[in-house]
Amino acid sequence: MHQPVAVFTDTEDLDPEPGARLLADAGFAVRVAGSRDPDVLAATAEDAVALIVGYARVDDALLDRLPHLRILATMSAGHDMIDTAAARRRGLWVTNLPDAATEDVAVHALASALSLVRDLPRADSVVRTGGWNADFAVPADGAPLPRRASELTLGLVGLGRIARKLATLAAPVFGRVAACDPYADPALWPEGVERYESLDALAAATDVLSLHLPLTPSTHGLVDAKVLDRMRPGSFLVNVARGELVAPDALVDAVDTGRLAGAALDVFPVEPPPADDPLRHHPRIRLSPHSAYLTDASRRAYVCKPAENVIAWHRTGRPLTPAVDPTA
Incomplete structure (x- = not known):
């Protein structure tokens, strides 16, 4: 045979x-x-x-x-x-x-969100450059103090397996967890997760926006300047899904102008990102090498x-x- x-x-x-x-x-x-x-x-x-x-x-x-x-x-x-x-x-x-890798990606998303909220990379940099807590509390660049997580809202774009796991993990940490997903089965909508009918409405109501969507023609570039402009000043973006969901120029501009306080990306439009990619060099954009799944x-x-x-x-x-x- x-x-x-x-x-x-x-x-x-x-x-x-x-x-x-x-x-x-x-x-x-x-x-x-x-x-x-x-x-x-x-x-x-x-x-x-x-x-x-x-x-x-x-x-x-x-x-x-x-x-x-x-x-x-x-x-x-x-x-x-x-x-x-x-x-x-x-x-x-x-x-x-x-x-x-549902659990692994959800944990990575939560870790990324909390690293942004607590500004852990800047705290690390302060110590490594000889500073201490006063330097972190009154930074030379005017960065704000970290905000208390229990006073913040985590917004989930998409509510598949990973996002539902993240909602469970994040519920004891964040004050509110909200989501939008027009295709989600209402029977699987997690208890305690507030429902929003549109991405625009969710973006305007959350402090950390985490993406959990597949890449399709309709989601390509979904998070564009219009969506980012609706986000609260000083909010954060986390993307562990697909790099092409986010318009990169709009993201860099949103961080540069202070609309976003920062972002954490595990995925990129081109992987690995080229040496001259602005995403690689922005001090308020935290990166990982498409490793959220890896355990x-x-x-x-x-x-x-x-x-x-x-x-x-x-x-x-x-x-x-x-x-x-x-x-x-």
Whole structure:
């Protein structure tokens, strides 16, 4: 019998070995392309039935070069790197990982929010440069004192698994937690989370705005100058979702003008951000390297769960967590 082939695209900071071992034990021949280059992927996966995708762009042109492909399994909750319309036209399954790092990303978002509220990077800088608490309390640059978290409102844009987990974690810390999500199931709306009907209204009512949306044509650039201008003076933005949700020039301008006191970004429009990207150099914008998901547990889940999706599809005809179901 012909042995089915599964190929990992780019694995970046992940070790594909545990997932590859699962696939091999299930009868697959496994290859690791280790690249986002479409020519490399087309050559490595020319006979593959399964493609396990990191950040590599899988578009219509690449799919044309992979005639045996039947399933695309992402190593992430998002699947915006895949042309899902093209996949559906070809009858391909697309899977994602809706809960591989829910807790980890929610904790990172909360840690980012509290680091901004407490101004921890400036406190660190004061000590490292020989200052002490008086220098922090009366800063040379006129920065305000940190505000008490229990007097602030945390606003969640989107109310999926990560945002609901964040709401639970943040409720004992922040005075109020509010959210807007027109697509959220009312039955899953968390108790104690105030509901807003629009992003504009939520932005105007919160002190820390945290983004938890997928990247789609309708959410691209959603947080623009108009939304940022509605935020309270001295408020903060946290983005652990997708970099393209935020208009970067508008964000820099909002921080420069003092509309925002700061921002914390784990994601960027271009990753990694180029050396001349203003986001990399702004002293009031805190950065992490798209690592919100990363823990010892999630690192294994991100390669094993896509493999389990492929194996389930191979054995039963249906993966465990489909994002695109070509039979529907």
